[in-house]
Amino acid sequence: MADLAELVPRIAATMAARTARGRVANYIPDLAKVSASHFGMVVITADGREHAAGDADLAFSIQSISKVFALVEALASHGEGVWQRVGREPSGGAFNSIVQLEAEAGRPRNPFINAGAIAVTDLITDGDDPRAGAGRILRLLRDLAGTQGIAVDGAVAYSEAATGHRNAALAHFMKAHGVLTGRVEATLSTYFHQCAIAMSCRELARAGRFLMNGGVDPASGRRVVSPEQARRINALMLTCGHYDASGDFAFSVGLPAKSGVGGGILAIAPGRASIAVWSPGLSPQGNSLLGTAALEELASAMGWSVFNPD
Ligand code: GLN
Structure with a gap:
């Protein structure tokens, strides 16, 4: 098995030298302002050691990675009721796809x-103030990462709201079917x-530690979710965390992971490590793109795929 202290900087150096970096998301205008040249990586192992390289301490927009923590909040307040609203099947479609909703009575996959x-966010939305529901996620992340320094980027939130017609269409369609209340x-x-x-990346890898540790945050000893919920969240990350590329990610990396269009990925090696990578250039x-390549190198060098025999 490779030595992480040497491996993590080596992977970051390999990624820095790559010229094919993918395209930065531009359908949210404020995300398009980020340079494709960033690369950051942090690996936190079960013994608490942190290995960081590149732009490990630069904040980026977590985007869909927030869906993991919204689910944690919804499970905390609604338990199994969450699954009446939303399924557990890979969609095989794009992250913002609308077609399945029509065929499946407005119930998302x-x-x-x-x-x-x-649909999950609808469960934790409290009244009319977006700061209430989003604040729950923010508090959870600050608590897990051990810092008050995490915040909502107001310009990105505004940019998303101003251009989020497709998300509005999804929401109204679900409302018409009674899936949103x-x-x-x-x-x-x-x-x-x-x-x-x-x-x-450092804050995100810290926030993900409970998922490598059966639902308990190893830093504080706090139980965040039950062991069964931790196992299920990891299962969903493995099967659905990369949309229509989830099968390919399982094939090449073999770890539960959730991506976001800001270029971040949170990956979990159960019992072994919580990993965050960030590179803003995306696959189609x-x-x-580089975040996935880096995780592939890491998982392969460490033998961390969940499909390995030990
Ligand atoms: N905020 C983005 C959207 O709703 C999140 C998408 C993503 O990260 N895949 O379009």
């Missing part, structure tokens, strides 16, 4: 596509704010 995440505008605003949370499916 899983909590990690946009429709499913909006709150006021659509409030749910959408909460969703745009949670997606606009900005944090660094909207997943970080």
Whole structure:
């Protein structure tokens, strides 16, 4: 097995030298301002050691990675009731796809596509103030990362709201089917704010530690979710965390992971490590190109695929 202290900087150097970096998301105008040249990586192992390289401490827009933490909040307040709203099947479609909703009575396939995440966010939206629901996610992230320095990027949230017609269409369609119960505008605003949370790879890897550790945050000893919920969240990340590239990600990396169009990926090696990578250039499916390549190198060098025999 490779030595992480040597491996993590070596992977970052390999990624820095790559010229094919993918395209930065531009359908949210404020995300298009970020340079494709960034690369950051942090690996936190079960013994608490942190290995960081590149732009590990630069905050980026976590976007759809927030869907994992919204699900944690919804499970905390609604338990198994969450699954009445949203399924657990990979969609095989794009993150913002609308077609399945029509065929499936407005019930989204899983909590990690946009429709499913909006349905989950509807459960934690509280009244008309987006700061209430998004604040729950923010508090959770600050608590898990051990810092008050994590915040919503207001310009990104505004940019998303101004251009988020497709998400609005998904939300209204689900409302028409009774899948959303709150006021659509409030749910959408909460969703745009949670997606606009900005944090660094180091903070994100720290926030993910409970998922490598059966639901308990190893830093504080706090139980965040039950062991069964931790296992299920990891299962959903593996099968649905990369949209229509989830099968390919399982094939090449073999770890539960959730991507966002800001270029971040949170990956979990159960019992072994919580990993965050960030590189803003995306694949056509909207997943970080170099982030995926880096995780593939890491998982292979460490033998961390969940499909390995030990
Ligand atoms: N906020 C983005 C959207 O709703 C999140 C998408 C993503 O990260 N895949 O379009």
